[in-house]
Amino acid sequence: MIKVVEIFRTVEGEGKWVGLPVSFIRLEGCNLRCEWCDTPYSYDGKSFKEITVDSLIEEVEKFGLKRVCITGGEPFLTPQLPELAEKLIKRGYTVLIETNGTLWNEDIKKIENKSLYITCSPKPPSYFIHPQLLPYITELKFVVDENLKIEHILNDRTVKIIKNDFVVLQPESNRKEMVEKALKIQEELLKKGWESRIIPQCHKILGLP
Structure with missing residues (x-):
């Protein structure tokens, strides 16, 4: 059985998939x-139902899309995460896993498919990324809040990921002062030769879940 808080169809509001159904x-x-955190109900220990992985996939199939985002909370806390992702991919889905990057599951290594994307959004205060997760990260996304500093974005762990790509800067709660901070960080990154893209939480702007 797998613990699921909610399943729904919407438009991606964050990161590189922004705007896609x-x-x-x-x-x-x-x-x-x-x-x-804007989803505290995802870890309150009561706002979930337990269903089988196959039943969960059947629910997803009702939406008629072939793009799935697995999020939380922290999805790597769910032991069946690799099984869920692999079964979705085998049914023709493109799968995005959103993680804070602190945890790891060895079975992720078994999924050898370009249809799996992992977005890592390191969190304060340490901005720790599990060493074994690093080679599998597709996208780095940083919430721009009072804690974020340039050294959290550019360091020995991250530069290999964002080389020849860009890092996503997400102003915390779409607050004006965090947008201004994101612009300053973007300029600082540019001077160091690194690209970044400022993307707010667009689903909130659109009034979507």
């Missing part, structure tokens, strides 16, 4: 407690 699977549980 997508089916969301929100799994239960999180190992962090970010003060600005």
Whole structure:
């Protein structure tokens, strides 16, 4: 059985998939407690139902899309995450996993398919990324809040990921002061030779879940 908080169809509001229609699977549980978290119900220990992986996929199929985002909470807390992702991919889905990057599951290595994307959004105060996760990260996304500094974005762990690509800067809660901070960080990154893209939480602007 797998613990699922919600399953719904919407438009991706964050990161490189922004604006695309997508089916969301929100799994239960999180190992962090970010003060600005906008989905605390994902780890309250009561806002979930338990269903089988196959039943979950059947629910997703009802939305008629072939693009799925698995999020949380923290999806890597769910032991069946690799099984879920692999079964979706075998049925023709493109799968995005959103993670804070602190955890790892060895079975992810078994999924050898270009249809799996992993977005890592490191969180304060340490901005730790599990070493074994690093080679599998497709996208780095940083919430621009009071804690974020340039050294959290550019360091020995991250430069190999964002080489020949760009890092996503997401102003916390779409606050004006965080947008201004994101612009300053973007300029600082540009001077160092690195590209970044400022993307707000567009689903909130659109009034979508």
